Amino acid sequence: AQTVTQSQPEMSVQEAETVTLSCTYDTSESDYYLFWYKQPPSRQMILVIRQEAYKQQNATENRFSVNFQKAAKSFSLKISDSQLGDAAMYFCAYRPKAAGNKLTFGGGTRVLVKP
Amino acid sequence: GAVVSQHPSWVICKSGTSVKIECRSLDFQATTMFWYRQFPKQSLMLMATSNEGSKATYEQGVEKDKFLINHASLTLSTLTVTSAHPEDSSFYICSASVAGGTYEQYFGPGTRLTVT
Numbered sequence: 001a002q003t004v005t006q007s008q009p010e011m012s013v014q015e016a017e018t019v020t021l022s023c024t025y026d027t028s029e030s031d032y033y034l035f036w037y038k039q040p041p042s043r044q045m046i047l048v049i050r051q052e053a054y055k056q057q058n059a060t061e062n063r064f065s066v067n068f069q070k071a072a073k074s075f076s077l078k079i080s081d082s083q084l085g086d087a088a089m090y091f092c093a094y095r096p097k098a099a100g101n102k103l104t105f106g107g108g109t110r111v112l113v114k115p
Numbered sequence: 116g117a118v119v120s121q122h123p124s125w126v127i128c129k130s131g132t133s134v135k136i137e138c139r140s141l142d143f144q145a146t147t148m149f150w151y152r153q154f155p156k157q158s159l160m161l162m163a164t165s166n167e168g169s170k171a172t173y174e175q176g177v178e179k180d181k182f183l184i185n186h187a188s189l190t191l192s193t194l195t196v197t198s199a200h201p202e203d204s205s206f207y208i209c210s211a212s213v214a215g216g217t218y219e220q221y222f223g224p225g226t227r228l229t230v231t
Binding site: 106 | 153
């Protein structure tokens with residue numbers, strides 16, 4: 001069974017600074033997707049960034065970028081120029097490309113942004 | 116695009132009663148819908164997967180007779196919590212995806228259930 005581990009329950013960052021959230025996963029699949037989702041206090045899940053395993057290039061979305069290390073099964077998220085609105089729970093998630101389409105979530109990391 | 120709604124957003128019910136939560140894909144047809152449960156300060160736990168017109172597939176440990184899921188159309192799935200008890204109080208989130216492409220899951224805003 002696939003597992004996703006986020007080892008940092010909480011991270012604090014100063015506004016305008018950079019914070020990196022770690023995520024490791026375990027799978028025997030060779031082709032899959034990895035995601036970072038943001039859950040603000042409203043509880044609405046928001047997709048932050050997606051990475052396809054067969055793509056070596058790290059995905060970026062504006063101030064959000066990932067460091068995908070397939071061999072190490074590591075998928076970290078970097079938030080640059082942190083803003084107050086970035087404060088939220090962040091969940092790393094894994095989904096195989098094969099049929100089934102189920103997402104496996106990590107335990108989450110709470111990000112606090114200090115003004 | 117790809118908006119998923121849930122109704123109600125918050126419901127309080129008495130112990131022993133049943134409550135139904137609706138999940139709708141507003142601008143696309145969802146071949147598959149998922150139901151998650153989230154306890155305070157915890158991650159999302161998948162409860163079941165439903166495909167339109169067929170029976171839901173429940174995750175291990177989830178009581179199918181207690182959590183009834185119906186995916187009657189390509190835009191609507193319902194979760195009915197039967198004979199609710201205080202321990203069923205939680206935040207329930209649905210998501211919907213379309214077959215093909217990246218099978219992206221689009222999440223609803225969630226429903227907070229409180230059983231008194």
